[in-house]
Amino acid sequence: MRMPRSLQQRLALSLGLLLTVLWLGAASLTAVRARQSIEEVFDSALQETAQRILPLAVAEVLGRDETDPTQRLAEIRDHDEFLTYAVRDARGRLLLLSHDADPAIFPPWRGAGFSQSATHRFYSEEALQGSVRLTVAEPLAHRTAMGRELQMWLGLPLLIVLPVALGAIVLAVRASLAPLRRFREGLAVRGARDLSRVPVDDLPAEVAPVAETVNGLLARLAAAFEAERSFAANAAHELRTPLAGAIAQAQRLQAEARDAAAQARAADIEATLKRLTRLSERLMQLARAEGGRLRLDHPSDLRMVARILTDELSRLAGAGRLALTVPAAPVMSDLDPDVFAILLRNLVENALRHGAPDAPVEIALTPEGGLSVANEGPVVPREVLSHLVARFERAGASSDGSGLGLAIVQAIAQRLDVALVLQSPRPGQTTGFAASLALPLSPGDPAEG
Amino acid sequence: MRILLIEDDAVLGAAVRDQIVGDGHSVDWVQRLDAADAAVASVPYDLVLLDLMLPDGRGIPFLRRLRARGEATPVIILTALDQVSDRIEGLNAGADDYLVKPFDLAELSARIGSVARRYGGNPNPLITHGDLQIDLAARSICRGGQPVALTAREWALLEAFLARPGQLLSKAQLEDKLYAFDAEVESNTIEVHISRLRKKLGSALIVTERGLGYRLGQA
Numbered sequence: 001m002r003m004p005r006s007l008q009q010r011l012a013l014s015l016g017l018l019l020t021v022l023w024l025g026a027a028s029l030t031a032v033r034a035r036q037s038i039e040e041v042f043d044s045a046l047q048e049t050a051q052r053i054l055p056l057a058v059a060e061v062l063g064r065d066e067t068d069p070t071q072r073l074a075e076i077r078d079h080d081e082f083l084t085y086a087v088r089d090a091r092g093r094l095l096l097l098s099h100d101a102d103p104a105i106f107p108p109w110r111g112a113g114f115s116q117s118a119t120h121r122f123y124s125e126e127a128l129q130g131s132v133r134l135t136v137a138e139p140l141a142h143r144t145a146m147g148r149e150l151q152m153w154l155g156l157p158l159l160i161v162l163p164v165a166l167g168a169i170v171l172a173v174r175a176s177l178a179p180l181r182r183f184r185e186g187l188a189v190r191g192a193r194d195l196s197r198v199p200v201d202d203l204p205a206e207v208a209p210v211a212e213t214v215n216g217l218l219a220r221l222a223a224a225f226e227a228e229r230s231f232a233a234n235a236a237h238e239l240r241t242p243l244a245g246a247i248a249q250a251q252r253l254q255a256e257a258r259d260a261a262a263q264a265r266a267a268d269i270e271a272t273l274k275r276l277t278r279l280s281e282r283l284m285q286l287a288r289a290e291g292g293r294l295r296l297d298h299p300s301d302l303r304m305v306a307r308i309l310t311d312e313l314s315r316l317a318g319a320g321r322l323a324l325t326v327p328a329a330p331v332m333s334d335l336d337p338d339v340f341a342i343l344l345r346n347l348v349e350n351a352l353r354h355g356a357p358d359a360p361v362e363i364a365l366t367p368e369g370g371l372s373v374a375n376e377g378p379v380v381p382r383e384v385l386s387h388l389v390a391r392f393e394r395a396g397a398s399s400d401g402s403g404l405g406l407a408i409v410q411a412i413a414q415r416l417d418v419a420l421v422l423q424s425p426r427p428g429q430t431t432g433f434a435a436s437l438a439l440p441l442s443p444g445d446p447a448e449g
Numbered sequence: 450m451r452i453l454l455i456e457d458d459a460v461l462g463a464a465v466r467d468q469i470v471g472d473g474h475s476v477d478w479v480q481r482l483d484a485a486d487a488a489v490a491s492v493p494y495d496l497v498l499l500d501l502m503l504p505d506g507r508g509i510p511f512l513r514r515l516r517a518r519g520e521a522t523p524v525i526i527l528t529a530l531d532q533v534s535d536r537i538e539g540l541n542a543g544a545d546d547y548l549v550k551p552f553d554l555a556e557l558s559a560r561i562g563s564v565a566r567r568y569g570g571n572p573n574p575l576i577t578h579g580d581l582q583i584d585l586a587a588r589s590i591c592r593g594g595q596p597v598a599l600t601a602r603e604w605a606l607l608e609a610f611l612a613r614p615g616q617l618l619s620k621a622q623l624e625d626k627l628y629a630f631d632a633e634v635e636s637n638t639i640e641v642h643i644s645r646l647r648k649k650l651g652s653a654l655i656v657t658e659r660g661l662g663y664r665l666g667q668a
Contacts (some may be wrong), residue, residue: 005587232560237502240529243462244551251554252464255471277551285531305533315556341533 005381007180011173016166023162025152034154037145042143043114046123050136057087057134061095085136095132116140149301179203183211192296195222203264208233225293234294236284245279269378281403285342289411294339299442305337306365309344323360327367332442335416337383340439343412344371346405347435354433372436380424380433388422398440406435413437450493450565450605451625452570454478455485455511456527457503465498468554469561473605475628481505489515489522495626496565497524498557499544501535508544509535516543523564527552562586569612576611578665581650583611590650597649602627606642608656610665619662 004010070281081100088094094103105120115122121143124135179202186198195218197318200211250270257263333340344363351361355375362374380388389410406420413420418438426432452469456462457480469476475556477492479485489497496516510530512524525546526539536547544563548557562585566574582591584657588604590597599607609618609626623639636640643655644665653666 124578234502236529236531240550241458241461245458245462245464248461248464248468248550252467255468256553274551281531288531300534304537308533308536337534337537338531343533 008173008177008405011177012166014171014174019165019169020162020408023158025301027158030262031147032153034150038146038150043121043123046083046121046136046138046418047114049124050085050125050134053085053136054125054134056134057096061065061087061132072099072101082142083136083138085134088133088135090130090133101137103306105137109133109135116311130211154174170396176204179209181437183207195219195225196297196429222395229293232288239280239284240277243273243280247273247277257339282408285346286404286411288339288342289415292336292339294336294415295334295440296336297330297334299334300337302333302335302337302340302357302369303327303342304438306344306363309341309348310363313345313348313352313393319361321352322348323362325362325364327365328444329363329367331367331369333439335370335439336440339412343437344373346409347371347373350405350435351433369439369441370436371439372412372434374426374432374434376432379431380422385424409435409437416440450474450561450608451492451629452476452561453485453488453492453565454495454596455482455498455503455508456480464554465557468557471601472558472561473601473603473627474561475605475626477629482508482511485511486514488512489520492625495568496561497522498527498561499524500527501529501532509538512539512542512544514608520539523568525560525564537578540605565608565612578634579651579653581654583607585611587646594652599646599649602642603646603649606639606646607650612665614665617658617662617664622662 004013021346044395051355081098084101085096086098086101086103087096088106091110098101105117107115107117108120109124111127112124115213119141120137121138122135122137124133126133144192160362183198183203190196197215197218198211200208200215203211232389247270250273253266254263255271257266289444306324314322348361348363351373352375353446354377355361358379359376362370362372364370365372389406406422410420415440418440420435420437422433422435424433426434452474454462454465454469454476456465456478459480462478462480466476466478477494479488480503482503485499499508499512508526512526515524516521523545524543525548525652526536526544527550528536528539536549539547545567546573547561548560562574565587576583576585580593582594584590585602585608588597588599590607593602604611605627606623609623620639621633624634627639627642628634635640647654657662658664
């Protein structure tokens with residue numbers, strides 16, 4: 001037999017089977033032993049009865065005429081005769097019969113002692129050198145009924161108690177395994193990004209090491225994520241700082257150089273360094289989008305990020321170029337704020353680059369986590385639209401990585417399992433371009449955090 | 450203004466320092482947080498430029514320590530492009546403004562000016578004082594409609610007076626605002642700059658309180 005995979009079922013089944021077998025064994029043994037004892041008691045009673053009757057029978061037989069036929073004793077009071085007896089002489093003639101006795105059941109004489117026919121148990125005893133032979137008969141049906149009753153009373157509780165016992169086993173097993181089940185459910189309901197420790201306190205000693213191992217694993221995972229995050233941040237810092245230094249020095253060179261040609265050269269260096277910076281920023285963003293951790297185990301308010309970023313991009317684009325709409329209530333999401341910033345920055349820079357310069361880029365964040373960036377401008381043909389998210393596909397020509405923008409957004413959207421929707425003309429209008437996507441929101445109270 | 454620059458990169462730090470000095474401010478440049486802690490403990494700075502990633506720790510705890518001590522000195526943080534979370538954390542920790550690396554030095558100068566004006570109580574960069582029209586953001590000044598050219602030191606000195614109208618400023622305080630602590634200052638430098646300012650903008654602009662210092666004259 002194959003054991004079920006469930007530990008609970010396995011325990012209940014094996015305990016139940018074991019209990020049933022043991023109980024049945026014990027009951028059978030008891031039944032056999034009790035049956036033997038009953039047989040002994042009955043036999044003893046049979047023997048005792050015969051030995052008590054024999055002297056009376058002898059006196060009776062001796063005291064009467066030799067030619068008298070068989071005498072059947074009269075019934076003193078009406079009753080069912082349980083034990084019957086017959087008194088015979090040495091030749092087998094019946095001398096005396098108890099009132100209910102059936103002469104046919106008595107077997108031919110085979111000496112004193114116990115004997116048995118198909119229906120009766122006999123005890124025979126003789127006196128006066130065999131001239132008076134007494135045989136007491138007891139119907140076997142009685143003993144069999146007794147035995148069956150005994151077995152029934154031994155078996156009947158089994159029928160009632162065993163299911164109760166099995167039920168109790170199941171309940172006990174379930175209760176014992178409840179911490180395990182809670183542990184499993186706790187693991188099942190936790191978010192995919194929740195790397196906090198699993199509580200170990202109420203777990204049975206056998207399972208606690210498993211939980212400890214899980215916790216160890218979670219801790220290593222969290223450390224690996226954190227290391228990856230800080231490595232990315234450090235690498236970006238290592239790359240960015242010398243570029244920033246070189247750009248600043250090129251600007252100082254322009255400010256300090258007296259010679260117009262030298263100033264122009266410094267300006268060229270500065271422009272090249274800035275292009276290199278933009279390209280490397282984009283590649284770092286793409287690496288982050290494709291490899292890094294996108295969601296944190298704690299939520300933050302996306303409105304704050306949207307405001308900061310709109311402020312920063314407005315400095316570069318000029319006041320009035322960006323219009324941000326956010327809801328009054330916090331928009332809480334476990335999306336990494338830096339990843340959200342990458343999304344928004346790329347969408348806005350794309351809109352600024354390709355949109356009409358005289359109309360503001362409209363950024364909207366809805367309470368449901370919808371982010372849309374829309375700009376005025378000519379309609380983008382459908383076939384171009386579908387190619388926009390391909391890497392290094394550019395609507396305009398530049399070598400500073402600007403074509404990566406939508407590809408970065410698309411990479412993040414795919415890993416978040418949401419769709420990046422590009423529309424042109426923008427919804428409800430005949431011109432323009434709009435990009436939108438639905439960001440994952442944190443469940444729970446949106447006002448906290 | 451006396452400015453503390455906390456930046457560990459030598460190339461970037463040198464360019465920033467030269468830019469600020471070029472604007473006429475005095476700069477103390479440190480490359481580590483422990484040196485920064487020592488500096489803010491000994492000198493009353495007008496502004497701190499704080500990089501967030503330093504060899505001996507992150508800049509944000511330094512900012513928190515500064516604010517926890519009740520220091521209201523304006524702080525501009527220098528942050529990376531993709532670390533918006535750092536920027537939010539920095540602003541929440543009490544930073545007044547931020548610059549995203551790599552930044553234009555002109556942008557840096559403008560931010561320093563704007564933060565300083567906000568702290569001076571008058572965020573408007575356009576000031577009229579008597580017959581002077583001063584645009585602090587553009588660093589232009591007109592006297593009776595005629596543009597006047599000032600050197601960086603003269604601008605810094607004028608800004609120091611405009612930031613604290615009517616307040617008495619000692620010669621030592623003015624030296625602090627114009628020169629870093631390792632600079633050699635001639636004993637009569639302040640007097641020289643003040644006499645040049647009076648020559649260009651009118652002798653009533655700055656009033657001498659003999660033996661005590663100077664203050665901005667009534668308009």
